[in-house]
Amino acid sequence: MxxxxxxxxxxxxxxxxxxxxxxxxxxxxxxxxxxxxxxxxxxxxxxxxxxxxxxxxxxxxxxxxxxxxxxxxxxxxxxxxxxxxxxxITVVEDETLHYMLSERERGESQKSSDYLECIFTQLEQGERHIILLYYVAGYNDREIADILGLSNAVSKKRRMRVIQRLREPIFQVE
Incomplete structure (x- = not known):
């Protein structure tokens, strides 16, 4: 009808x-x-x-x-x-991860390894811990907050600050 x-x-x-x-x-x-x-x-x-x-x-x-x-x-x-x-909600941290993965895909695994090692030495222990929990262990912001004893907002804000720091020119290692 x-x-x-x-x-x-x-x-x-x-x-x-x-x-x-x-x-x-x-x-x-x-x-x-x-x-x-x-x-x-x-x-x-x-x-x-x-x-x-x-x-x-x-x-x-x-x-x-x-x-x-x-x-x-x-x-x-x-x-x-x-x-x-x-x-x-464009995910900023995925861009950084894709950059790191693209370095490895180009057959520059040693260079990438050196690059990551250099970056990690410039990060504070807490920052390294957050990055490892998020990218390596695969935890989300809520789970990281629980592990670190922080609020979800604080955990996310710290992770975003680390990502922002990784994009600063001082982290661009040759």
């Missing part, structure tokens, strides 16, 4: 409206080229339908157009939030 064959009205129950707009939701999700987390975005769309149904005012225009713009707007907002989140 298409939306055209079943007119939408703000006087219908929410369940009737939601049932009627399912093809519209699918169409919007397809047009926005969402191919993962399909159920999550369908839920976002359902919430948008509910909000539109609550706020609908028949005198202000066509209800189906209002629902369409509400659904599309909410999904676009969510996509924007996800994009901004992914841009903000």
């Amino acid at each position: 298409t939306i055209e064959s079943k007119k939408l009205s703000s006087t219908q129950t929410f369940e009737e409206v939601l049932e009627a707009v399912q093809p519209m939701i699918t169409s919007i999700i397809t047009k926005l080229q969402i191919y993962k987390d399909f159920d999550y975005y369908r839920q976002i769309a359902s919430i948008a339908v509910w909000k539109a149904w609550l706020k609908a005012q028949p005198a202000k225009g066509q209800f189906s157009a209002y629902i369409y713009s509400s659904i599309k707007g909410e999904i676009l907002n969510e996509l924007s939030k996800e994009k901004n989140y992914l841009e903000r």
